[in-house]
Amino acid sequence: MPVSPKTKPADSSARQRLIEATAKVMREEGYAAATSRRVATEAGVKQALVYYYFPTMDDLYVEVLRSGAEASLANMRAALTDNDPLRTLWLINSDLRMTGLNTEFMALANHRKAIRAELKAYAERVRDIETAAVTVALRTAGVDVEEYPPVAVSMIIAQIARSLCNESAVGVTLGHEELRAFMKRQLDLFAGPTSDD
Amino acid sequence: MPVSPKTKPADSSARQRLIEATAKVMREEGYAAATSRRVATEAGVKQALVYYYFPTMDDLYVEVLRSGAEASLANMRAALTDNDPLRTLWLINSDLRMTGLNTEFMALANHRKAIRAELKAYAERVRDIETAAVTVALRTAGVDVEEYPPVAVSMIIAQIARSLCNESAVGVTLGHEELRAFMKRQLDLFAGPTSDD
DNA sequence: GTCTATACGACGATAGAC
DNA sequence: GTCTATCGTCGTATAGAC
Numbered sequence A, B: 001m002p003v004s005p006k007t008k009p010a011d012s013s014a015r016q017r018l019i020e021a022t023a024k025v026m027r028e029e030g031y032a033a034a035t036s037r038r039v040a041t042e043a044g045v046k047q048a049l050v051y052y053y054f055p056t057m058d059d060l061y062v063e064v065l066r067s068g069a070e071a072s073l074a075n076m077r078a079a080l081t082d083n084d085p086l087r088t089l090w091l092i093n094s095d096l097r098m099t100g101l102n103t104e105f106m107a108l109a110n111h112r113k114a115i116r117a118e119l120k121a122y123a124e125r126v127r128d129i130e131t132a133a134v135t136v137a138l139r140t141a142g143v144d145v146e147e148y149p150p151v152a153v154s155m156i157i158a159q160i161a162r163s164l165c166n167e168s169a170v171g172v173t174l175g176h177e178e179l180r181a182f183m184k185r186q187l188d189l190f191a192g193p194t195s196d197d
Numbered sequence C: 001g002t003c004t005a006t007a008c009g010a011c012g013a014t015a016g017a018c
Numbered sequence D: 001g002t003c004t005a006t007c008g009t010c011g012t013a014t015a016g017a018c
Helices: A013-028 A034-041 A046-053 A057-079 A085-092 A096-109 A113-141 A150-169 A176-191 B014-029 B036-043 B049-055 B057-080 B085-092 B096-109 B111-140 B151-168 B176-191
Strands: none
Touching: A013 A034, A013 A046, A013 A057, A034 A046, A034 B096, A046 A057, A057 A085, A057 A096, A057 A113, A057 A150, A085 A113, A085 A150, A085 A176, A096 A113, A096 A150, A096 B096, A113 A150, A113 A176, A150 A176, A150 B151, A150 B176, A176 B151, B014 B036, B014 B049, B014 B057, B014 B096, B036 B049, B036 B085, B049 B057, B057 B085, B057 B096, B057 B111, B085 B151, B085 B176, B096 B111, B096 B151, B111 B151, B111 B176
Protein backbone atom coordinates (compact mmCIF):
# COMPACT_ATOMS: atom_id res chain seq x y z
CA MET A 1 0.00 0.00 0.00
CA PRO A 2 1.46 3.41 -0.94
CA VAL A 3 1.30 6.35 1.43
CA SER A 4 -2.09 7.95 1.61
CA PRO A 5 -2.29 10.91 -0.77
CA LYS A 6 -3.10 14.43 0.32
CA THR A 7 -5.56 15.63 -2.30
CA LYS A 8 -7.40 12.45 -3.21
CA PRO A 9 -6.17 11.57 -6.71
CA ALA A 10 -9.12 9.15 -6.71
CA ASP A 11 -6.80 6.26 -7.58
CA SER A 12 -5.93 7.26 -11.11
CA SER A 13 -4.63 3.81 -12.00
CA ALA A 14 -5.55 2.32 -15.34
CA ARG A 15 -8.05 0.06 -13.62
CA GLN A 16 -9.84 2.99 -12.05
CA ARG A 17 -9.79 4.99 -15.28
CA LEU A 18 -11.33 2.04 -17.11
CA ILE A 19 -14.19 1.91 -14.64
CA GLU A 20 -14.84 5.62 -14.98
CA ALA A 21 -14.54 5.53 -18.75
CA THR A 22 -17.05 2.67 -18.92
CA ALA A 23 -19.52 4.59 -16.78
CA LYS A 24 -19.13 7.61 -19.03
CA VAL A 25 -19.69 5.68 -22.25
CA MET A 26 -22.69 3.86 -20.80
CA ARG A 27 -24.21 7.12 -19.66
CA GLU A 28 -23.65 8.92 -22.95
CA GLU A 29 -24.19 6.17 -25.51
CA GLY A 30 -25.73 3.17 -23.77
CA TYR A 31 -24.35 -0.13 -22.53
CA ALA A 32 -24.07 -1.57 -26.03
CA ALA A 33 -21.49 1.11 -26.86
CA ALA A 34 -19.33 0.23 -23.86
CA THR A 35 -17.08 -2.19 -25.76
CA SER A 36 -13.56 -3.11 -24.81
CA ARG A 37 -12.10 -1.02 -27.64
CA ARG A 38 -14.29 1.98 -26.87
CA VAL A 39 -13.65 2.16 -23.13
CA ALA A 40 -9.93 1.50 -23.58
CA THR A 41 -9.64 4.46 -25.95
CA GLU A 42 -11.66 6.60 -23.56
CA ALA A 43 -9.35 5.62 -20.69
CA GLY A 44 -6.23 6.19 -22.76
CA VAL A 45 -5.00 2.59 -22.75
CA LYS A 46 -4.90 -0.23 -25.28
CA GLN A 47 -7.77 -2.64 -25.72
CA ALA A 48 -5.99 -5.74 -24.47
CA LEU A 49 -5.38 -4.12 -21.09
CA VAL A 50 -9.09 -4.29 -20.35
CA TYR A 51 -8.74 -8.08 -20.16
CA TYR A 52 -5.78 -7.84 -17.86
CA TYR A 53 -7.98 -6.17 -15.22
CA PHE A 54 -11.35 -7.75 -16.05
CA PRO A 55 -11.81 -11.34 -17.26
CA THR A 56 -14.88 -10.41 -19.31
CA MET A 57 -16.75 -7.23 -20.13
CA ASP A 58 -19.55 -8.30 -17.77
CA ASP A 59 -17.06 -8.28 -14.91
CA LEU A 60 -16.22 -4.70 -15.82
CA TYR A 61 -19.90 -3.75 -15.87
CA VAL A 62 -20.40 -5.28 -12.44
CA GLU A 63 -17.46 -3.28 -11.15
CA VAL A 64 -18.94 -0.05 -12.54
CA LEU A 65 -22.20 -0.82 -10.77
CA ARG A 66 -20.45 -1.74 -7.55
CA SER A 67 -18.31 1.37 -7.34
CA GLY A 68 -21.22 3.63 -8.23
CA ALA A 69 -23.38 1.94 -5.63
CA GLU A 70 -20.74 2.32 -2.94
CA ALA A 71 -20.41 6.05 -3.56
CA SER A 72 -24.15 6.49 -3.72
CA LEU A 73 -24.75 4.59 -0.48
CA ALA A 74 -22.21 6.65 1.42
CA ASN A 75 -23.81 9.83 0.13
CA MET A 76 -27.24 8.58 1.10
CA ARG A 77 -26.28 7.54 4.61
CA ALA A 78 -24.84 10.96 5.31
CA ALA A 79 -27.74 12.87 3.83
CA LEU A 80 -30.45 10.87 5.56
CA THR A 81 -29.15 11.53 9.04
CA ASP A 82 -29.85 15.24 8.67
CA ASN A 83 -32.87 17.01 10.11
CA ASP A 84 -35.27 16.70 7.16
CA PRO A 85 -35.03 13.09 5.94
CA LEU A 86 -38.22 13.04 3.87
CA ARG A 87 -37.30 16.00 1.72
CA THR A 88 -33.70 14.83 1.52
CA LEU A 89 -34.93 11.45 0.29
CA TRP A 90 -36.91 13.23 -2.38
CA LEU A 91 -33.95 15.37 -3.44
CA ILE A 92 -31.46 12.52 -3.58
CA ASN A 93 -33.75 10.51 -5.82
CA SER A 94 -34.30 13.55 -8.02
CA ASP A 95 -30.62 13.64 -8.98
CA LEU A 96 -30.51 13.72 -12.76
CA ARG A 97 -26.90 12.57 -12.91
CA MET A 98 -27.81 9.07 -11.76
CA THR A 99 -30.88 8.32 -13.86
CA GLY A 100 -29.15 7.56 -17.14
CA LEU A 101 -26.81 4.99 -15.69
CA ASN A 102 -29.62 3.52 -13.61
CA THR A 103 -31.70 2.87 -16.71
CA GLU A 104 -28.79 1.15 -18.42
CA PHE A 105 -28.21 -1.16 -15.48
CA MET A 106 -31.91 -1.88 -15.18
CA ALA A 107 -31.93 -3.02 -18.81
CA LEU A 108 -28.72 -4.98 -18.34
CA ALA A 109 -30.05 -6.61 -15.18
CA ASN A 110 -33.03 -7.95 -17.10
CA HIS A 111 -30.71 -10.14 -19.15
CA ARG A 112 -27.47 -10.74 -17.22
CA LYS A 113 -27.52 -12.82 -14.08
CA ALA A 114 -24.41 -11.34 -12.46
CA ILE A 115 -25.68 -7.80 -12.88
CA ARG A 116 -29.14 -8.68 -11.66
CA ALA A 117 -27.70 -10.10 -8.44
CA GLU A 118 -25.53 -7.05 -7.86
CA LEU A 119 -28.35 -4.61 -8.58
CA LYS A 120 -30.73 -6.49 -6.30
CA ALA A 121 -28.27 -6.41 -3.41
CA TYR A 122 -27.67 -2.69 -3.93
CA ALA A 123 -31.38 -1.83 -4.22
CA GLU A 124 -32.20 -3.63 -1.00
CA ARG A 125 -29.43 -1.93 0.94
CA VAL A 126 -30.69 1.42 -0.31
CA ARG A 127 -34.24 0.56 0.67
CA ASP A 128 -33.15 -0.42 4.18
CA ILE A 129 -31.35 2.85 4.71
CA GLU A 130 -34.15 4.95 3.30
CA THR A 131 -36.77 3.11 5.30
CA ALA A 132 -34.83 3.57 8.52
CA ALA A 133 -34.65 7.31 7.90
CA VAL A 134 -38.35 7.51 7.10
CA THR A 135 -39.24 5.53 10.22
CA VAL A 136 -37.51 8.13 12.37
CA ALA A 137 -39.05 11.01 10.48
CA LEU A 138 -42.59 9.67 10.74
CA ARG A 139 -42.23 8.92 14.43
CA THR A 140 -40.91 12.43 15.04
CA ALA A 141 -43.85 13.91 13.16
CA GLY A 142 -46.28 11.78 15.15
CA VAL A 143 -47.56 9.93 12.10
CA ASP A 144 -49.39 6.65 12.61
CA VAL A 145 -47.00 4.05 11.18
CA GLU A 146 -49.81 1.50 10.88
CA GLU A 147 -51.63 3.76 8.46
CA TYR A 148 -48.42 4.90 6.76
CA PRO A 149 -45.85 2.05 6.77
CA PRO A 150 -42.38 3.61 6.51
CA VAL A 151 -41.23 1.28 3.75
CA ALA A 152 -44.27 2.21 1.64
CA VAL A 153 -43.74 5.91 2.24
CA SER A 154 -40.05 5.72 1.41
CA MET A 155 -40.77 3.76 -1.79
CA ILE A 156 -43.38 6.24 -2.95
CA ILE A 157 -41.11 9.22 -2.40
CA ALA A 158 -38.10 7.58 -4.01
CA GLN A 159 -39.88 5.96 -6.95
CA ILE A 160 -41.96 9.00 -7.87
CA ALA A 161 -38.85 11.18 -7.80
CA ARG A 162 -37.05 8.69 -10.02
CA SER A 163 -39.96 8.39 -12.41
CA LEU A 164 -39.96 12.14 -12.94
CA CYS A 165 -36.24 12.02 -13.72
CA ASN A 166 -36.55 9.08 -16.07
CA GLU A 167 -39.31 10.77 -18.00
CA SER A 168 -37.50 14.10 -18.13
CA ALA A 169 -34.49 12.30 -19.60
CA VAL A 170 -36.54 11.31 -22.65
CA GLY A 171 -38.32 14.65 -22.92
CA VAL A 172 -41.61 13.72 -21.28
CA THR A 173 -42.72 16.44 -18.86
CA LEU A 174 -46.50 16.38 -19.16
CA GLY A 175 -48.02 16.62 -15.67
CA HIS A 176 -44.67 16.95 -13.93
CA GLU A 177 -45.38 20.38 -12.50
CA GLU A 178 -48.66 19.27 -10.98
CA LEU A 179 -47.13 16.11 -9.54
CA ARG A 180 -44.18 17.99 -8.06
CA ALA A 181 -46.51 20.50 -6.45
CA PHE A 182 -48.67 17.71 -5.10
CA MET A 183 -45.71 15.84 -3.62
CA LYS A 184 -44.42 19.02 -2.06
CA ARG A 185 -47.75 19.54 -0.34
CA GLN A 186 -47.73 15.98 1.00
CA LEU A 187 -44.19 16.39 2.28
CA ASP A 188 -45.25 19.59 4.02
CA LEU A 189 -48.02 17.67 5.75
CA PHE A 190 -45.66 14.95 6.94
CA ALA A 191 -42.57 16.94 7.74
CA GLY A 192 -43.83 20.44 8.35
CA PRO A 193 -43.57 23.32 5.86
CA THR A 194 -40.25 24.91 4.96
CA SER A 195 -39.36 28.41 3.85
CA ASP A 196 -37.42 27.51 0.75
CA ASP A 197 -39.00 26.04 -2.37
CA MET B 1 -56.81 -5.65 -49.41
CA PRO B 2 -57.53 -9.42 -49.06
CA VAL B 3 -60.75 -10.67 -47.56
CA SER B 4 -60.84 -10.43 -43.79
CA PRO B 5 -59.71 -13.73 -42.25
CA LYS B 6 -61.83 -15.71 -39.80
CA THR B 7 -59.32 -16.64 -37.10
CA LYS B 8 -57.07 -13.57 -37.12
CA PRO B 9 -53.71 -14.64 -38.63
CA ALA B 10 -52.55 -11.21 -37.41
CA ASP B 11 -51.00 -10.35 -40.82
CA SER B 12 -48.42 -13.08 -40.99
CA SER B 13 -46.37 -11.34 -43.67
CA ALA B 14 -42.62 -11.33 -43.37
CA ARG B 15 -42.70 -7.69 -42.36
CA GLN B 16 -45.07 -8.38 -39.49
CA ARG B 17 -43.13 -11.44 -38.41
CA LEU B 18 -39.94 -9.37 -38.32
CA ILE B 19 -41.57 -6.84 -36.02
CA GLU B 20 -42.80 -9.55 -33.69
CA ALA B 21 -39.49 -11.38 -33.75
CA THR B 22 -37.64 -8.17 -32.88
CA ALA B 23 -39.95 -7.53 -29.93
CA LYS B 24 -39.38 -11.08 -28.72
CA VAL B 25 -35.60 -10.87 -28.93
CA MET B 26 -35.54 -7.46 -27.24
CA ARG B 27 -37.73 -8.75 -24.43
CA GLU B 28 -35.72 -11.92 -23.88
CA GLU B 29 -32.17 -10.76 -24.54
CA GLY B 30 -32.12 -6.97 -24.74
CA TYR B 31 -31.97 -4.53 -27.61
CA ALA B 32 -28.29 -5.19 -28.26
CA ALA B 33 -29.19 -8.76 -29.21
CA ALA B 34 -31.81 -7.65 -31.72
CA THR B 35 -29.45 -7.68 -34.71
CA SER B 36 -30.54 -8.07 -38.30
CA ARG B 37 -29.24 -11.65 -38.43
CA ARG B 38 -30.83 -12.60 -35.13
CA VAL B 39 -34.31 -11.27 -35.84
CA ALA B 40 -34.25 -12.63 -39.40
CA THR B 41 -33.51 -16.12 -38.11
CA GLU B 42 -36.24 -15.76 -35.50
CA ALA B 43 -38.72 -14.67 -38.16
CA GLY B 44 -37.68 -17.46 -40.52
CA VAL B 45 -36.30 -15.24 -43.27
CA LYS B 46 -32.84 -14.29 -44.51
CA GLN B 47 -30.88 -11.39 -43.10
CA ALA B 48 -30.93 -9.21 -46.20
CA LEU B 49 -34.72 -9.14 -46.19
CA VAL B 50 -34.67 -7.04 -43.06
CA TYR B 51 -33.21 -4.21 -45.15
CA TYR B 52 -35.86 -4.62 -47.79
CA TYR B 53 -38.52 -3.68 -45.25
CA PHE B 54 -36.54 -1.35 -42.98
CA PRO B 55 -33.81 1.02 -44.18
CA THR B 56 -31.90 0.72 -40.90
CA MET B 57 -32.24 -1.27 -37.71
CA ASP B 58 -33.36 1.86 -35.90
CA ASP B 59 -36.34 2.09 -38.24
CA LEU B 60 -37.25 -1.44 -37.25
CA TYR B 61 -36.99 -0.58 -33.55
CA VAL B 62 -39.26 2.43 -34.07
CA GLU B 63 -41.78 0.21 -35.79
CA VAL B 64 -41.72 -2.25 -32.89
CA LEU B 65 -42.38 0.59 -30.49
CA ARG B 66 -45.12 2.06 -32.67
CA SER B 67 -47.03 -1.19 -33.10
CA GLY B 68 -46.76 -2.06 -29.42
CA ALA B 69 -47.93 1.40 -28.48
CA GLU B 70 -50.91 1.22 -30.80
CA ALA B 71 -52.06 -2.08 -29.33
CA SER B 72 -51.47 -0.84 -25.80
CA LEU B 73 -53.39 2.38 -26.35
CA ALA B 74 -56.41 0.58 -27.75
CA ASN B 75 -56.40 -1.76 -24.79
CA MET B 76 -56.12 1.16 -22.40
CA ARG B 77 -58.91 3.19 -23.95
CA ALA B 78 -61.30 0.26 -23.68
CA ALA B 79 -60.33 -0.61 -20.13
CA LEU B 80 -60.50 2.91 -18.78
CA THR B 81 -64.07 3.48 -19.84
CA ASP B 82 -65.27 0.76 -17.48
CA ASN B 83 -66.79 1.40 -14.08
CA ASP B 84 -63.67 1.32 -11.92
CA PRO B 85 -61.05 3.41 -13.75
CA LEU B 86 -58.65 3.91 -10.82
CA ARG B 87 -58.22 0.22 -10.08
CA THR B 88 -58.14 -0.57 -13.83
CA LEU B 89 -55.37 2.00 -14.24
CA TRP B 90 -53.46 0.25 -11.48
CA LEU B 91 -53.96 -3.18 -13.03
CA ILE B 92 -53.00 -2.17 -16.55
CA ASN B 93 -49.76 -0.66 -15.33
CA SER B 94 -49.07 -3.78 -13.29
CA ASP B 95 -48.88 -5.92 -16.42
CA LEU B 96 -45.60 -7.78 -16.24
CA ARG B 97 -45.59 -8.57 -19.96
CA MET B 98 -44.89 -4.96 -20.86
CA THR B 99 -42.20 -4.02 -18.37
CA GLY B 100 -39.26 -5.73 -20.04
CA LEU B 101 -39.82 -4.11 -23.41
CA ASN B 102 -40.52 -0.77 -21.74
CA THR B 103 -37.15 -0.81 -20.03
CA GLU B 104 -35.37 -1.58 -23.30
CA PHE B 105 -37.05 1.31 -25.07
CA MET B 106 -36.37 3.63 -22.17
CA ALA B 107 -32.67 2.82 -22.45
CA LEU B 108 -32.76 3.13 -26.23
CA ALA B 109 -34.60 6.45 -26.03
CA ASN B 110 -31.82 7.89 -23.91
CA HIS B 111 -29.44 7.58 -26.84
CA ARG B 112 -31.43 7.52 -30.12
CA LYS B 113 -33.28 10.60 -31.23
CA ALA B 114 -35.88 8.84 -33.38
CA ILE B 115 -36.85 6.50 -30.58
CA ARG B 116 -36.94 9.27 -28.02
CA ALA B 117 -39.41 11.24 -30.16
CA GLU B 118 -41.63 8.21 -30.66
CA LEU B 119 -41.59 7.25 -26.99
CA LYS B 120 -42.37 10.79 -25.90
CA ALA B 121 -45.38 11.00 -28.22
CA TYR B 122 -46.65 7.65 -26.96
CA ALA B 123 -46.14 8.49 -23.30
CA GLU B 124 -48.04 11.73 -23.61
CA ARG B 125 -50.98 10.11 -25.38
CA VAL B 126 -51.13 7.52 -22.61
CA ARG B 127 -51.01 10.22 -19.97
CA ASP B 128 -53.87 12.12 -21.61
CA ILE B 129 -56.08 9.05 -21.70
CA GLU B 130 -55.27 8.03 -18.15
CA THR B 131 -55.79 11.54 -16.83
CA ALA B 132 -59.16 11.82 -18.55
CA ALA B 133 -60.28 8.59 -16.91
CA VAL B 134 -59.04 9.70 -13.50
CA THR B 135 -60.78 13.05 -13.85
CA VAL B 136 -64.11 11.31 -14.30
CA ALA B 137 -63.45 8.89 -11.45
CA LEU B 138 -62.50 11.63 -8.99
CA ARG B 139 -65.48 13.76 -9.90
CA THR B 140 -67.79 10.76 -9.45
CA ALA B 141 -66.26 10.04 -6.06
CA GLY B 142 -66.70 13.67 -5.03
CA VAL B 143 -62.96 14.22 -4.57
CA ASP B 144 -61.68 17.79 -4.53
CA VAL B 145 -59.67 18.06 -7.75
CA GLU B 146 -57.82 21.12 -6.46
CA GLU B 147 -56.36 19.06 -3.66
CA TYR B 148 -55.90 15.98 -5.84
CA PRO B 149 -55.09 17.04 -9.42
CA PRO B 150 -56.13 14.18 -11.75
CA VAL B 151 -52.87 14.18 -13.67
CA ALA B 152 -50.90 13.83 -10.43
CA VAL B 153 -53.15 11.03 -9.19
CA SER B 154 -52.94 9.16 -12.48
CA MET B 155 -49.16 9.49 -12.56
CA ILE B 156 -48.77 8.20 -9.03
CA ILE B 157 -50.97 5.18 -9.66
CA ALA B 158 -49.31 4.35 -12.99
CA GLN B 159 -45.71 5.00 -11.98
CA ILE B 160 -45.89 3.15 -8.67
CA ALA B 161 -47.44 0.15 -10.38
CA ARG B 162 -44.69 0.22 -12.99
CA SER B 163 -41.96 0.62 -10.41
CA LEU B 164 -43.15 -2.51 -8.63
CA CYS B 165 -43.05 -4.43 -11.92
CA ASN B 166 -39.62 -3.12 -12.87
CA GLU B 167 -38.22 -4.11 -9.52
CA SER B 168 -39.87 -7.52 -9.56
CA ALA B 169 -38.29 -8.16 -12.95
CA VAL B 170 -34.83 -7.92 -11.41
CA GLY B 171 -35.76 -9.83 -8.25
CA VAL B 172 -36.23 -6.90 -5.89
CA THR B 173 -39.38 -7.36 -3.81
CA LEU B 174 -38.44 -5.78 -0.47
CA GLY B 175 -41.36 -3.67 0.75
CA HIS B 176 -43.60 -4.58 -2.17
CA GLU B 177 -46.27 -6.22 -0.04
CA GLU B 178 -46.54 -3.22 2.24
CA LEU B 179 -46.69 -0.80 -0.67
CA ARG B 180 -49.32 -2.85 -2.50
CA ALA B 181 -51.46 -2.99 0.62
CA PHE B 182 -51.04 0.74 1.15
CA MET B 183 -52.01 1.56 -2.44
CA LYS B 184 -55.03 -0.73 -2.20
CA ARG B 185 -56.20 1.15 0.89
CA GLN B 186 -55.82 4.50 -0.88
CA LEU B 187 -57.72 3.22 -3.90
CA ASP B 188 -60.48 2.03 -1.58
CA LEU B 189 -60.70 5.54 -0.14
CA PHE B 190 -60.97 7.14 -3.57
CA ALA B 191 -63.07 4.62 -5.42
CA GLY B 192 -64.93 2.78 -2.69
CA PRO B 193 -64.07 -0.70 -1.41
CA THR B 194 -64.53 -3.78 -3.55
CA SER B 195 -65.50 -7.31 -2.62
CA ASP B 196 -62.70 -9.13 -4.43
CA ASP B 197 -59.14 -9.65 -3.13
C1' DG C 1 1.63 -3.51 -16.07
C1' DT C 2 1.31 -2.36 -20.71
C1' DC C 3 2.03 -3.24 -25.23
C1' DT C 4 1.67 -5.45 -30.42
C1' DA C 5 -0.36 -8.74 -33.04
C1' DT C 6 -3.73 -11.78 -34.30
C1' DA C 7 -7.73 -15.20 -34.43
C1' DC C 8 -12.25 -15.44 -35.89
C1' DG C 9 -17.06 -14.68 -35.62
C1' DA C 10 -20.83 -11.21 -36.06
C1' DC C 11 -22.13 -6.68 -37.31
C1' DG C 12 -24.83 -3.27 -40.72
C1' DA C 13 -25.50 -2.57 -45.16
C1' DT C 14 -25.40 -3.17 -50.40
C1' DA C 15 -25.45 -5.43 -55.19
C1' DG C 16 -27.53 -8.19 -58.02
C1' DA C 17 -29.76 -12.92 -59.39
C1' DC C 18 -34.22 -14.99 -59.56
C1' DG D 1 -40.52 -10.31 -52.42
C1' DT D 2 -36.86 -13.19 -51.28
C1' DC D 3 -32.60 -14.95 -51.96
C1' DT D 4 -27.04 -15.53 -52.28
C1' DA D 5 -22.85 -13.35 -51.92
C1' DT D 6 -19.88 -10.04 -50.44
C1' DC D 7 -17.68 -5.63 -48.35
C1' DG D 8 -15.31 -3.47 -44.62
C1' DT D 9 -15.67 -2.75 -39.76
C1' DC D 10 -15.85 -3.95 -35.19
C1' DG D 11 -16.71 -7.35 -31.40
C1' DT D 12 -14.47 -10.50 -27.49
C1' DA D 13 -10.70 -12.71 -26.25
C1' DT D 14 -5.85 -14.70 -26.26
C1' DA D 15 -0.59 -15.19 -26.89
C1' DG D 16 3.44 -13.46 -26.12
C1' DA D 17 7.17 -9.51 -26.26
C1' DC D 18 8.95 -6.01 -23.30
